[in-house]
Amino acid sequence: MAGEKNAPEPARFAHEELPDHPDALEQRIGREARGRLRAARIGVAGAGGLGSNIAVMLARSGVGELVIADFDVVDESNLNRQHYFRHDLGRPKVEALADQLEAIGSGTRVQAHRARVTAGNAREFFGGCDVVCEAFDDPEAKALLAEQLLTVAGGPVLVSGNGMAGLAPADTIVTRRVGRRFYLCGDGVSDVGAGEVLFAPRVVLCAAQQALLALRIVLGIEDAPASSTAET
Amino acid sequence: MAQINGKPAPEADGQTVAELLEGMGYDRTRVACELNGEILPRAEYDAYRLAADDALEVVRFVGGG
Numbered sequence: 001m002a003g004e005k006n007a008p009e010p011a012r013f014a015h016e017e018l019p020d021h022p023d024a025l026e027q028r029i030g031r032e033a034r035g036r037l038r039a040a041r042i043g044v045a046g047a048g049g050l051g052s053n054i055a056v057m058l059a060r061s062g063v064g065e066l067v068i069a070d071f072d073v074v075d076e077s078n079l080n081r082q083h084y085f086r087h088d089l090g091r092p093k094v095e096a097l098a099d100q101l102e103a104i105g106s107g108t109r110v111q112a113h114r115a116r117v118t119a120g121n122a123r124e125f126f127g128g129c130d131v132v133c134e135a136f137d138d139p140e141a142k143a144l145l146a147e148q149l150l151t152v153a154g155g156p157v158l159v160s161g162n163g164m165a166g167l168a169p170a171d172t173i174v175t176r177r178v179g180r181r182f183y184l185c186g187d188g189v190s191d192v193g194a195g196e197v198l199f200a201p202r203v204v205l206c207a208a209q210q211a212l213l214a215l216r217i218v219l220g221i222e223d224a225p226a227s228s229t230a231e232t
Numbered sequence: 233m234a235q236i237n238g239k240p241a242p243e244a245d246g247q248t249v250a251e252l253l254e255g256m257g258y259d260r261t262r263v264a265c266e267l268n269g270e271i272l273p274r275a276e277y278d279a280y281r282l283a284a285d286d287a288l289e290v291v292r293f294v295g296g297g
Contacts, residue, residue, distance in 0.1 A: 050297045139262040139293035146264040146291070150271040165296040178291055179266050192295035203296075 025062045025106070033219055038064040038107075040218040043125070043132035043156065045117055045145055046070055047093040049198055050161045051135030052083035053207035054214075059101040059108040061215055066101070069113040069125050070094050081200040117141065122148035127155055131214045134160040135207070137192065150182055157224050159213050162186035164206035165196035173202060175209045181225060185209040235287040245284055250277040253290065264291040 026034035040063050044051045047070035055066055074088040074096055088096040094112035101110055113125055117136075122145055126132045134145050142160055149155045163186035164173060172187040186206050190196050216222035234244040236252070244252050249272065253260050265272045266289040272280065282288065 046297055048297050135297050137295055137297035139295050142293040142297075143262050143264055146293075147271065147274055150264070151273050160293070161297050162291075163294045163296065165294075178289060179269065179271065182264075182266070182271070182291075184291065186294075188292075189294060190296065194295075196296070198296055 023062075023107075034062060036219055037062040037215075040131075041065040041067060041129050042214050042218070043067045043129035044069075044135055045122075045126065045132055046135035046137070046141075047097050048072070048078065048135065048137055049081040049200075049203040050164070050207045050210065051133070052093065052097055053204050054133045054135055054211045055097055055101060056083050056104070057208065057211040058214065059104045059106050061211070062106050063108055063215075063218070065109040065111065067111045067113070067125060067129055068094050068097060069115055069117050070097075071114060071116040081198050081203045117145060119144060119148055123152065123155070127152070129156040131217050132156045132158050133210045133214055134158060135210070136161075139191075139193070146182065150179065155181065157181045157183070157217055159183045159185060159210045161206050161210055163188045163190045164202045165190040165192050165198050166202065167199060168202070170202070170205055173205045173209065175213055177224075183213055183224075185213065233284055234282045237289055238287075244282045244286075244288070247282055248278055249280050249282065249288065252282065252288070253277065256290070258290060258292060262293050264293070265289070266291070 042058055042063050044055050044066055047068055055068060058066060070093045072093050074084045074091050074093055078084060084096055092114050094114050098110045098112050101108055134142055136142050149158050162184045175185045177183050217224045233240050233242045236244050249265060260277060268287055
């Protein structure tokens with residue numbers, strides 16, 4: 001039939017042309033910025049509501065490598081806010097998330113650790129990252145990661161999520177710099193431990209602020225140490 | 233006098249960081265303390281006594297993520 005000869009190439013073959021041509025992102029942001037993103041290694045500590053959404057945004061933004069750690073499996077109670085699907089139930093979050101990032105197809109490499117982050121492994125997992133987005137739910141785990149990553153010289157910039165429960169207005173979630181290598185995103189007060197419930201919109205708002213800040217640091221827009229090797 | 237979270241705190245002078253946190257109602261397992269711009273390891277909370285020229289910022293973490 002004549003119509004078939006003129007049909008466009010199937011979309012699934014398009015990625016094979018990437019090595020010879022700038023990708024769509026590079027055409028928009030230029031070679032230098034694309035190169036910076038490609039060279040970046042960003043940690044995502046925890047793959048729940050914050051972490052799954054952060055990882056998806058960073059992969060779409062063309063970040064070269066993500067280091068993701070989480071010990072948990074996908075549960076039905078996660079689906080109201082976490083970036084997983086019903087068919088993921090029971091799967092380790094880091095595996096389900098790695099599959100999604102692969103499906104996005106932006107070339108992001110994923111280093112996935114199915115493990116609880118402890119004082120014994122935090123620096124091993126995340127010490128070589130440029131930026132780490134802390135995305136745990138447990139406040140003790142948040143404090144532990146801050147201590148592990150910020151008490152050694154030359155470590156990553158830490159962007160912690162702190163307070164995104166409930167249904168307060170969006171503009172109560174803010175990004176604040178609290179140290180040379182330490183930022184907080186969130187409202188600082190809403191607390192799941194105090195009985196508040198997490199809803200997708202404010203979790204995503206907080207995740208977006210963390211992902212945005214990580215990109216700003218990597219691209220040199222934010223005046224922060226952009227590389228783990230750039231300081232002493 | 234020492235500054236705590238950006239405000240002068242006369243009661244803080246001479247207290248250990250652990251004593252100050254307890255007095256202010258903080259749970260030491262859920263905070264990060266920045267002393268004069270550097271994060272203070274938790275193992276030092278019991279020993280470090282605040283001096284008049286110290287500035288301490290306490291970040292309190294809340295649950296949810």
